[in-house]
Amino acid sequence: MRVKINVTGIVQGVGFRPFIYRIAVKNGLAGYVRNRGDAGVEILLEGEGQNVKTFMHDLKTQKPPLARIDALRSTELSDSNQFSEFTIYKSSAEAESSGSIIPPDIAICNECLDELRDPKNPRFEYFFITCTNCGPRFTIIEKLPYDRENTTMREFPLCGFCQKEYSDPANRRFHAQTIACPSCGPKVYLTTKTGEPVGTKDPVREAGQLLSEGNVLAIKGYGGFHIAASTFLEKPLLELRATKHRREKPFAVMAKNLDAAKAFAEVCSKENELLTSPARPIVLLNKSPSYSLSQFVAPNLHNIGVMLPYTGLHYMLFDHVEDSSFVMTSANPPNQPIVKDNEEALKTLGGTVDYFLFHNRKIAYRCDDSVMRVHGNRQVFIRRSRGYAPAPIRLKAKSKRCVVGLGGELNNTACVLIEDKAFISQHIGDVENVETRSFLQQATSHLQQLTNCHGETVVCDLHPKFTTTQLAQELSEAYGSPFIQVQHHHAHAAGLMAEHNLEEAVSIVCDGYGYGTDGGAWGGEVLFCTRDSTKFKRLAHLQPQPLLGGDVASRYPLRIAAGMLAKAGVEVTAWLRENSAHLPFGETEANLIASQLSKGLGAVETTSCGRVLDAVAAVLGVCYERSYEGEPAMKLESTAMNGKDLLKLKPVLHGDTLETTSLLKTIFENKGKMQVADLAYFAHSYLAKGLAVLAVEKASMLGVKAVGFSGGAACNQILIKAMRRVIEDEGLRFYVHEAVPAGDGGISFGQAVVGGFSRF
Numbered sequence: 001m002r003v004k005i006n007v008t009g010i011v012q013g014v015g016f017r018p019f020i021y022r023i024a025v026k027n028g029l030a031g032y033v034r035n036r037g038d039a040g041v042e043i044l045l046e047g048e049g050q051n052v053k054t055f056m057h058d059l060k061t062q063k064p065p066l067a068r069i070d071a072l073r074s075t076e077l078s079d080s081n082q083f084s085e086f087t088i089y090k091s092s093a094e095a096e097s098s099g100s101i102i103p104p105d106i107a108i109c110n111e112c113l114d115e116l117r118d119p120k121n122p123r124f125e126y127f128f129i130t131c132t133n134c135g136p137r138f139t140i141i142e143k144l145p146y147d148r149e150n151t152t153m154r155e156f157p158l159c160g161f162c163q164k165e166y167s168d169p170a171n172r173r174f175h176a177q178t179i180a181c182p183s184c185g186p187k188v189y190l191t192t193k194t195g196e197p198v199g200t201k202d203p204v205r206e207a208g209q210l211l212s213e214g215n216v217l218a219i220k221g222y223g224g225f226h227i228a229a230s231t232f233l234e235k236p237l238l239e240l241r242a243t244k245h246r247r248e249k250p251f252a253v254m255a256k257n258l259d260a261a262k263a264f265a266e267v268c269s270k271e272n273e274l275l276t277s278p279a280r281p282i283v284l285l286n287k288s289p290s291y292s293l294s295q296f297v298a299p300n301l302h303n304i305g306v307m308l309p310y311t312g313l314h315y316m317l318f319d320h321v322e323d324s325s326f327v328m329t330s331a332n333p334p335n336q337p338i339v340k341d342n343e344e345a346l347k348t349l350g351g352t353v354d355y356f357l358f359h360n361r362k363i364a365y366r367c368d369d370s371v372m373r374v375h376g377n378r379q380v381f382i383r384r385s386r387g388y389a390p391a392p393i394r395l396k397a398k399s400k401r402c403v404v405g406l407g408g409e410l411n412n413t414a415c416v417l418i419e420d421k422a423f424i425s426q427h428i429g430d431v432e433n434v435e436t437r438s439f440l441q442q443a444t445s446h447l448q449q450l451t452n453c454h455g456e457t458v459v460c461d462l463h464p465k466f467t468t469t470q471l472a473q474e475l476s477e478a479y480g481s482p483f484i485q486v487q488h489h490h491a492h493a494a495g496l497m498a499e500h501n502l503e504e505a506v507s508i509v510c511d512g513y514g515y516g517t518d519g520g521a522w523g524g525e526v527l528f529c530t531r532d533s534t535k536f537k538r539l540a541h542l543q544p545q546p547l548l549g550g551d552v553a554s555r556y557p558l559r560i561a562a563g564m565l566a567k568a569g570v571e572v573t574a575w576l577r578e579n580s581a582h583l584p585f586g587e588t589e590a591n592l593i594a595s596q597l598s599k600g601l602g603a604v605e606t607t608s609c610g611r612v613l614d615a616v617a618a619v620l621g622v623c624y625e626r627s628y629e630g631e632p633a634m635k636l637e638s639t640a641m642n643g644k645d646l647l648k649l650k651p652v653l654h655g656d657t658l659e660t661t662s663l664l665k666t667i668f669e670n671k672g673k674m675q676v677a678d679l680a681y682f683a684h685s686y687l688a689k690g691l692a693v694l695a696v697e698k699a700s701m702l703g704v705k706a707v708g709f710s711g712g713a714a715c716n717q718i719l720i721k722a723m724r725r726v727i728e729d730e731g732l733r734f735y736v737h738e739a740v741p742a743g744d745g746g747i748s749f750g751q752a753v754v755g756g757f758s759r760f
Contacts, residue, residue, distance in 0.1 A: 001052050002046050005073065006036075006041070007042075008070050008073075008100040010100070011039070012039050012145060013103050013141075014067045016063070016067050017175050018088075018169065018174040018175045024055060027055045029046060030045075030046040031043065031046045031047075032083070033088055035147065036100075037091070037145050038144065039144050039146070039452075059072075065133065070421070091145035095144070096452060102137050102146050104137060105136045105137055105387060106134045106387070107279070107280040109133045111131065112131055116315065126180075127311070127313040128186050128311070128359070131173050131176050131179070132172060135178040138389065139222050139365050140361070140363070143449065146177060153180070155362070158184055162181050186359045186361035187360050188357065188359045189357075190358075193351075193353055193354055198355065208316070208317040210355055211229060211230055211317070212323050214236050216228070217355045217356065217357055218345055218357070220359050223366055224368065226330065227240065227327075227329050228254075229251075231297055231325045232323070237251075237294055240352070243352040246628070248300065249628035251329045252282045252306070253328065255325045258276065258308065261275065263324065264288055264291045264292055265304055270377050270378075274379060275307070280307055280309075282307045282369050284371070284372070285304055286303050287301075287302060287304055293325065301635065303638070331349055333348050335429070337435060340366040368426065371383040373715060375720055378738055381737065384746075385427040390423050390426070393424065394421060395420045396501035398419045400757065401456040401755070402417065404448065404458050404459065405459045405491075405750070406444065406459065406468040406472050406748060407440075407468055407751070408463075408468060409468060411430065411745045412429060412748070414443050414447060415447075422749055424748065425443040425446075425447055427745065428440050428443060431467045454479065457483065459484050459752060461485065463488070469485065484755055487536070489509040489711065490750070490754065491753075492742075493527050493708065494529060495740055496708040500706075500708075502708070507526070507527050507695075508695050508709045509527060510524050510525070510691070511523050511713055512611065520544075520604075520607070523542075523609055524609035524658070525541050525542075526538075526656075528702060532759055540658070541658075542612065542657070542658050543607070543654075543657050543658060545560065545567070547603060550604055558593075561615040562576055562597060565665065568662065569665075570665060576594055609711075612664070612683075616663075616680065620639070620667065620671060636684075639677055639680040643676075643679070644681055645682045646674065646678050647679075652690075663683060663687070666682075684719055685718075688718070688726070692726035695707045711742060712742065720736055
């Protein structure tokens with residue numbers, strides 16, 4: 001019998017060819033296996049029919065742990081046998097749009113970690129120890145197929161020892177493309193902030209000592225540089241905040257191990273699972289009563305972002321120090337991508353750090369850490385990147401065409417949709433300058449190259465002045481493909497529906513801003529969407545509120561609060577003067593705001609849920625300035641975590657609008673009479689219940705059984721819990737995101753879904 005098999009999925013870079021070799025030999029089969037240029041694998045088998053049948057069973061049931069088989073296509077050949085043994089062939093450049101892809105970067109496995117600690121092992125204390133089951137993948141590959149010569153590891157020829165293991169079918173590193181050892185692999189070295197070498201035989205552990213002593217270091221990892229510091233000493237943290245212009249934005253922390261994380265944070269079973277998974281994301285954990293890290297790590301928040309070591313280098317940092325955790329935050333200049341090259345790091349980070357821990361392996365594609373949160377027992381992506389990108393999201397239906405989605409303007413990603421697979425890029429960031437625009441272009445091009453897909457349709461946001469809109473027009477012309485624009489909140493809703501395979505749904509979409517079809521600033525919407533249409537119905541929304549000064553108000557929420565209170569008939573002049581220290585120009589600005597309000601000047605309106613939460617934060621004194629994205633709302637949620645809804649004010653509905661003026665007036669009038677935590681909780685409860693009631697009412701009218709919640713606010717635990725209770729009590733199904741970021745990191749996915757499934 002002679003059979004040719006094509007396998008698609010995640011089958012390159014996961015030890016798949018060695019696995020095929022072993023089960024073919026075990027079953028007495030001849031032939032070959034080889035990688036293809038489309039990230040798929042081709043197998044030719046010759047032998048007895050029963051042996052081929054057993055091979056196919058083994059293939060499906062015993063595949064490597066990180067492999068994912070999406071499709072098997074086998075063809076029985078009629079010509080005669082040609083092979084006497086089974087061989088791993090040289091890779092083929094043949095490619096078709098198969099939907100296969102290389103795997104994400106994978107955390108060090110337990111076997112490699114054991115070898116790292118074994119003095120008798122040749123890779124003892126080798127910082128870049130890897131095997132077929134772990135190590136960098138996405139960040140080192142430049143083109144397909146996944147062979148060493150197509151990665152940045154080609155600069156490190158194998159020594160005799162590594163070559164022997166690479167060629168040994170019985171070895172775990174048989175055909176491991178990242179195989180290396182201290183003799184032939186990448187080297188690590190320590191320098192001062194000006195690039196002068198630091199004389200040490202153990203640069204990694206020396207770096208750990210320097211961190212423990214209060215120095216700030218830039219450390220090169222798989223997908224870019226981290227800036228690291230002590231989690232206990234205030235001086236380096238304050239210096240880091242000053243040089244990075246991050247007054248209060250939380251820093252992520254790397255804990256030595258799970259027990260170390262549990263010493264300062266609460267860890268449930270699902271969080272445990274995520275922290276120790278091969279993806280090793282940052283997980284937002286609630287601070288425990290025994291929290292003892294510096295107040296400057298995650299100021300005024302109830303939670304903290306924690307990850308565990310995912311390379312040998314990370315583990316070794318902790319070896320000779322008492323510290324059980326270090327700050328480990330992405331190294332990037334303001335509004336620019338994470339730094340990945342040594343020369344770039346010296347140039348841009350020298351004024352921020354005291355030392356550099358470099359290695360000499362190039363990073364082909366930068367990739368930030370993923371960030372996740374757990375609601376109940378469900379995972380929620382804040383940022384989907386290292387450890388997950390570019391593995392596809394599998395859909396239940398097939399797209400009509402290959403689509404490229406370019407996302408919005410903030411927290412951007414790109415997405416390539418082919419049939420039933422959506423490939424979302426790593427985190428790009430805010431596309432507001434040349435550097436991030438270039439990064440988005442590179443990431444989009446790389447995704448298409450890896451998936452062998454040519455965008456038949458390009459999709460972008462509805463906003464006419466977004467950088468991504470301009471880029472979509474350029475790519476459309478370059479590809480000779482049409483481009484369409486999708487309203488921001490429609491994209492959120494469409495992505496949620498595709499994730500859960502919904503034909504139709506009423507979706508609550510809440511965030512800070514999205515350009516509406518009427519040219520307005522939306523952000524607290526109830527929409528009805530179907531899978532096969534570029535159109536949607538706006539069923540309801542939050543009450544429009546004045547945004548005094550436009551974008552300035554989104555930074556200084558006292559302006560939003562003043563506009564809302566004035567609308568409620570509150571005399572705000574004295575209150576503004578009392579709080580004028582929280583405005584950039586003090587009492588002068590307070591008087592100007594009061595004057596503008598009395599004359600009805602200088603205010604656009606917004607239905608944004610995020611801006612209402614910002615206003616509540618300002619009235620309660622929780623946050624007066626947004627120094628990072630989502631800060632007032634995040635701090636308000638933290639404040640509300642221990643609160644109760646003692647007011648129980650029934651949501652005020654005027655037709656299809658949820659009134660928010662009375663909400664803020666009630667909070668203003670009760671401040672000082674009630675606990676701040678209770679008022680903060682009341683704000684969440686009012687908004688969640690009001691929007692849920694509107695959604696239930698509209699779903700009932702339309703005969704729709706599914707209600708979803710998407711947008712940046714759909715990461716908020718209090719809002720989700722309160723909405724779920726109302727919606728499920730009415731017998732409807734409630735959906736939130738689990739596989740795609742609820743915020744703007746999921747916009748490109750939703751855009752691609754609209755472009756791929758709609759009739760136009």
